[in-house]
Structures are given as C-alpha cells and as structure tokens.
Amino acid sequence: MTGTTKRLGDRLLGGAMIAMLVLVLAFLVTPLLVTCLLAFDARSFLGPLPPPALSMRWFEKLVSLDYVTTGLATSLKIAVLTTAVDVLVGTAAAVALDRSNFHGRSLLMAAFLSPLIVPAVVIGFALLLFLSRIGIVDGFTRLLCGHIVITLPYVVRTVLASLTGRDRRLTEAALVLGATERQAFWNITLPLIRSGMITGAVFAFAVSLDDVAVSMFLTDPSTYTLPVALVSNMRASFDLTIAAAAVLLMAISAVLIIVLERFVGFDRLLGQGLFRS
Structure with a gap:
C-alpha cells in the first residue's frame, strides 16, 4: 500500500509539472501568436480576434515609411559593426582573463560583465553625459559606443565558457613541439573557442x-x-505597423537561432560536451 501510494504521488507530481510547463509555454507563446495575427489583420483598426480577413497591408505600410526604413538601416549597420568589435575585443579580453592570474582579476571580470546587471537607463544616461563631455556629438558614433558597451559582456562570457572547457595541455604540447604563441593560438585555441565566439556574436547582434x-x-x-x-510611431499614431515590425524582428531572431543551432548546437550552448575529446 505504501509503494502504491508513493507511485500515485509521483504520477500526480509528474502531472502537475507537465501542466505547469504547458501553462508557462502557453503564457510565452500566446502573445507571439496574437502579434502574428494582428500583423496580417486586413482591418484598419484594432478589433477582436480572429481577424475576418488577412492582408499584407501593414507590412506594405511598414516598408513605405521612410523613418522606419531609415531606422532599420541604422540598426543593421550598428548591429554589424557592434558585433565585429565585440568579437575582436571580447575574445581578446576573455583570452587575457583566462591566461592571467593577477591581483584584481575578479574585479576586472566584474567590470566587463557589469552592463548585464546595471539598469540600461542608467547606462544610457551615463554614456550621454560622458560622450557629450568628451565632445562626441555624432549620433551614429554615440549609438555604436553604447551598443558595444551593452553587448560586449555576452562575447566575453561565452568565450570564457569555451576556454573553461578546453584542455590546456594541447597548447602546451604545441609550444613544446616548436610552435610560437601566435601559431598555438590560431591552430589550437581559436578552433576550440570558435563556438563561443559565434554564440556571443549572435547574442550581441540580437541585443x-x-x-x-x-x-x-x-x-x-x-x-x-x-x-x-x-x-516614436506608437506615441504619434498607434496602428498595427508595430505588429508587422514585431513579426519582422521575430523572423530575424528565428534566423539567428537557426544559425546558432547550425554552427554551434544547443547541446554545446547549454554546457554539454565541454570535455569531450
């Protein structure tokens, strides 16, 4: 009887966990589905769901708005440049932090990762004051500096995770066999941390x-x-172009996820197989 009661309790607990997971998944997915429906709504107003007809009118309006296309072009330029700088600087910083053991290393690592915990409003206001004080008033340059600050921690963290899983003896063996520090890095270290660099780059671009x-x-x-x-468009006149833009950004995010799975793999991203040969 005791064993039967335990098995019944395990089934009830398992059922409760599954029900909770379904509820959480529905809570996360439902807003996305509603947004997709609204983006293809043929009506000129925000009405009850489901829409009576579907149309591409909001996507056509979205691409016809000059300020939206200008903003998209600027976002893509900033994201590409930010990702390039992050990969170079973040990888160099991560390798230096991994190889060094100086006093204050933990403090320096915390400084690199601090944008993840400092409120974005505080970072934005502080950068505005700092860049204005040193004479940088160009909007593109200020945006680039700000985006590098808030996205650099992702590359540093993912590359550090990749370095944690590597076998240091491989680099030592290359040096013993006559390779220089540069050759050991390009032929041994870089291939091992490539997945971390790609993961950090995808996160940096998306953020x-x-x-x-x-x-x-x-x-x-x-x-x-x-x-x-x-x-700005929402403040001026709220319509469903915001839903079309959200679907566009979701599509870009989906492409990034596919790239991440194709070149890195979610098993490695989640920390499995770090010490496999």
Whole structure:
C-alpha cells in the first residue's frame, strides 16, 4: 500500500509539472501568436480576434515609411559593426582573463560583465553625459559606443565558457613541439573557442538590434534605430505597423537561432560536451 501510494504521488507530481510547463509555454507563446495575427489583420483598426480577413497591408505600410526604413538601416549597420568589435575585443579580453592570474582579476571580470546587471537607463544616461563631455556629438558614433558597451559582456562570457572547457595541455604540447604563441593560438585555441565566439556574436547582434533604453538617450534627429522609430510611431499614431515590425524582428531572431543551432548546437550552448575529446 505504501509503494502504491508513493507511485500515485509521483504520477500526480509528474502531472502537475507537465501542466505547469504547458501553462508557462502557453503564457510565452500566446502573445507571439496574437502579434502574428494582428500583423496580417486586413482591418484598419484594432478589433477582436480572429481577424475576418488577412492582408499584407501593414507590412506594405511598414516598408513605405521612410523613418522606419531609415531606422532599420541604422540598426543593421550598428548591429554589424557592434558585433565585429565585440568579437575582436571580447575574445581578446576573455583570452587575457583566462591566461592571467593577477591581483584584481575578479574585479576586472566584474567590470566587463557589469552592463548585464546595471539598469540600461542608467547606462544610457551615463554614456550621454560622458560622450557629450568628451565632445562626441555624432549620433551614429554615440549609438555604436553604447551598443558595444551593452553587448560586449555576452562575447566575453561565452568565450570564457569555451576556454573553461578546453584542455590546456594541447597548447602546451604545441609550444613544446616548436610552435610560437601566435601559431598555438590560431591552430589550437581559436578552433576550440570558435563556438563561443559565434554564440556571443549572435547574442550581441540580437541585443543590439533590439535595444531601446540605451538608444533612446544616444540618438539624434537624423540618426536613430528601428526600435526608437517604432516607439516614436506608437506615441504619434498607434496602428498595427508595430505588429508587422514585431513579426519582422521575430523572423530575424528565428534566423539567428537557426544559425546558432547550425554552427554551434544547443547541446554545446547549454554546457554539454565541454570535455569531450
């Protein structure tokens, strides 16, 4: 009887866990499905769901708005440049932190990762004051600096994770066999941390493309990102172009996820197989 009671309790607990997972999944997915429906709504107003007819009118309006296309072009330029700088600087910083054991290393690592925990509004306001004080008033340059600050921790963290899983004896063996430090890095270390670099680059690109809080402080009248343009459009006249833009950003995110799975793999991203040969 005791064993039967335990098995019944395990089944009830398992059923409760499954029900909770279904509820959480529904909570996460339902807003996305509603947004997709609204983006293809043929009506000229926000009405009850489901829409009576579907149309591409909001996507056509989205691409016809000059300030939206200008913001999208700026966002893509900023995201690409930010990702390139992050990969170079973040990889170098991660390798230096991994190889060094000096006093204050933990403090320096915390400084690199601090943008992840400092509120974005604080970062944006601080960067606005700092860049203005040193004479940088160009909107594009300010946006680039701000996006590098908030996305660099992702590359540093993912590359550090890749370095943690590597066998240091491989580099030592290459040096013993006559390779230089540069050759050991390019032929041994770099292939081992490539997955971390790709993962960090994808995260950096996605975060840069989606940022609002920091960008709001650093834009100027002629240089602004897509999220800032969408927020301005919502304040001026709310319509379903914001839903079309959300679907566009979801599509870009889906492509990034596919790239991440194709070149890295979610098993490695989640920490499995770090010490496999």
